[in-house]
Amino acid sequence: MNSQTRRLQVDGAAGPIEVLRDDPMDVQPSATAFIAHPHPLFGGTMDNKVVQTIARAFVQAGWRAIRFNFRGVGRSGGVHDEGRGEAEDMRLLVSQIAPAGPIALAGFSFGAFIAAQVLGSLWTEREVRKVVLVGTAASRFSVAGIPPEAHDRTMVLHGEHDETVPLQAVLDWARPQSLPVMVVPAVGHFFHGQLPLLKSLVARHLRS
Numbered sequence: 001m002n003s004q005t006r007r008l009q010v011d012g013a014a015g016p017i018e019v020l021r022d023d024p025m026d027v028q029p030s031a032t033a034f035i036a037h038p039h040p041l042f043g044g045t046m047d048n049k050v051v052q053t054i055a056r057a058f059v060q061a062g063w064r065a066i067r068f069n070f071r072g073v074g075r076s077g078g079v080h081d082e083g084r085g086e087a088e089d090m091r092l093l094v095s096q097i098a099p100a101g102p103i104a105l106a107g108f109s110f111g112a113f114i115a116a117q118v119l120g121s122l123w124t125e126r127e128v129r130k131v132v133l134v135g136t137a138a139s140r141f142s143v144a145g146i147p148p149e150a151h152d153r154t155m156v157l158h159g160e161h162d163e164t165v166p167l168q169a170v171l172d173w174a175r176p177q178s179l180p181v182m183v184v185p186a187v188g189h190f191f192h193g194q195l196p197l198l199k200s201l202v203a204r205h206l207r208s
Contacts, residue, residue, distance in 0.1 A: 004059075010068075010096055012089050015077015019093065020046055022055055022065040029064035031129055033104035034094055034118075036111030039137070040073045040080050050108045053195045054132060057202035063104065066097055083110075083141065087117040094122065106132035109165065109189070113137045116144040123147045131155070132202055135162060135189050139169035145177050155205040156180065157198070159187035 004023035009016045023029055035058075037051045038044030046067035055065035070086045071078030078085065094103060103126055107115030112133040119131055131154040136143055146154050158170050160183050167183065174181050182201065184194065191198045 014071045017089055018069040018075040020067045022059050024059050024062050030062045031102040032064045032098040033058040034066045036107035036114045038108055039110035040070050045073055053199045054106050054202055057199045061206040086114050090118045102127040102129040104130040109135045109137050113141045113143050120144045136170050137165050138173040139165050143173055146179055157182045160185045162189045164189040
């Protein structure tokens, strides 16, 4: 991603967790963002293009960006745990890599499902400054609600023509919460051809 990318290994509950840490160039990071990747059983990894794009937006905004492989992916130990162990891994990374200070939680697809879980468990304990949920897998999982106090800090972004998670499923999840959803016209699940736009929208959210 840039010359400040470092590969780390953190001890997790199911074995080592493979991590990539991206730091902004020539400045001290203002906070740390944790970004979760799509479903491990369908090829999701921390190298997914949407995950990389979200990380780039955070880094250019002066944040440290942490990407990681869920258990059973790449060099991370363990096996897929249907979201339970994956949320545990993300919480563990937060506690070990950024034990104090402001953080952001982000995720794409299955990763957004995990990030929402972790937000619910950390909201009263940590300063969660920003939340970014892209392609939230609301048609496939029971996605946790967003704490009302976190709505102003949360961006829910979805493609109008998402072929993996129908937009209607995300609207049905968001409606009872009165949680706004930003819809990108004519865009599918993986934002093919529209990654620069995705980066710009995330960057705008981080500046707000």
